[in-house]
Amino acid sequence: MIQTPYLLFLGDAPDQLAAKVAQGITDWRPENAVGQFRMPGCGADMGLTDMTLEEGIAAGAKTLVIGVANRGGVISDAWKVVLVQALKLGYDIAAGLHTLLRNENELQSAARVNGRSLFDVRIPTVAYPIANGQKRSGKRALAIGTDCSCGKMYTAMSMDAEMVSRGLKSDFRATGQTGILITGKGVPLDAVIADFMAGAVEYLTPDNDDDHWDHIEGQGSLFHVSYSGVTMALIHGGQPDALILCHEPTRTHMRGLPEYGLPSLEQLRDTALPMARVANPACQVVGVSINTKALGEDEARAYLAETEQRMGLPATDPYRFGAAKLVDALLTR
């Protein structure tokens, strides 16, 4: 539906984490991005060629993808100047922001005048049911985190890719705008009406073959007071057979909440597992995924070894060192 390739709009993202949509596309579908568009003050860099809108068109780009996920998701006036110009030049625009492209008058009229499309991938396109809690066939793994933005999507995508490479039955199930932009489908869970959250997750992960695994993208954290309700709906709607604990070891406080410290991996395990067993008594914690991006290789390997020892669970950075260990744990649990 959304035409590729993309030019990735980084706007004035204050830092790399704020551009996690663009980062996800760059990491998982690099062939879909011809380059990046940055504005003055932009603190993010995908390592792609910096392009003007015109250079993007010349390189073949069809869609300008908003690669920035701001808190609250506001479309600033400075952005609008760029986006209107892009529509004039022939781009479609795709975004997963809370503020919808379609609700901005300038963008809607520029799209109409120029015959272009606006894609708001965050908006649910389905009337999700209320969760019924009935046991579904097939297997499900859920990545849960000590914090937001700590590698849950990468963990699920890595495990899916590893299973696919082994010829096993597997799907990545996107629950956020990045995953949806990358894979073209999923549930924009944080935009779903509260009563239907768990039902949306049930809808996303239906009955399947007994040897098929859904790798469900986690959201938020049970310990992040802004978003813990979304995490809970994933745990109960997803009725996971396996939990993978995700952690970023250099984080000093919960993302966006300077007064809140991070829980330990033990606290995450001891809190999440009993809750998961309400929906699926067979659920187990099978492994630990550490986002070691901020660590050197020796430091990363030492941290993983210490974590394995301490937790009694396989631990790896699936994006950096491969997801084989986690998939092995899943299959032999």
Next chain:
Amino acid sequence: MIQTPYLLFLGDAPDQLAAKVAQGITDWRPENAVGQFRMPGCGADMGLTDMTLEEGIAAGAKTLVIGVANRGGVISDAWKVVLVQALKLGYDIAAGLHTLLRNENELQSAARVNGRSLFDVRIPTVAYPIANGQKRSGKRALAIGTDCSCGKMYTAMSMDAEMVSRGLKSDFRATGQTGILITGKGVPLDAVIADFMAGAVEYLTPDNDDDHWDHIEGQGSLFHVSYSGVTMALIHGGQPDALILCHEPTRTHMRGLPEYGLPSLEQLRDTALPMARVANPACQVVGVSINTKALGEDEARAYLAETEQRMGLPATDPYRFGAAKLVDALLTR
């Protein structure tokens, strides 16, 4: 905004629990209901005078309040015939259903033609912020349950009424349609977009005097897989100083989920308190509220005594025997 008195529409509610909106109004503001309107097959009875629409008008009713909270909230064709007739006769209509009155063409046009109003109290009227988790002044008590529909709203309302009767600073904070219809304000939490749930609860319970208590209406249950995400947002957005455990002792399975048993009060305490302490380390479980409606008086008192003994906490049915015990526990915690 919504004109009183009401005629309570019970429709074809299958049982008493399905008519909990009507029950709440009957119990807490009986002076606002002139009677009840029932359709063939209705299994609910508020003990009010059964009236036709015409008799309701003659008794002075201004608004027909939909007193039924169906799963999924569908407005059936049989209902629409009645509702259109009510608008013709001069009623406004108020409802808290997921399916909006305003989205039903027949109702909207009948309201317009007859100059009447449709009130969808479930719809958020505020753009709630994302929760920031910052500590707020004032005190908050949250009613949490082993299941849905087990007396959380009644517990919070009873405690508020008890504090008001003692001349103490207190507010009941409605988070569902019944509470909103009764008190005229609140947050329709189960209709809020997922990312803003906890922020809506922060908005509902702002900074206040140090000796002021908010009594927050609970929703769902951490153990009800359909709605647990909403409960979690209340625990983290509400940052309660005190939790009151609510339970209905004759329930054999989770409401609407025949395959799911209820947790014990101990499990509820041990699960909820650590989660509450993420947002407010000073939080304590102060008492137990038992909905003894299905028990005889001796049986109820015996159950309460046994619960007090077992849990080491004051236990009462605040609606039946008064909330003094729970308020005492709150003030001396």
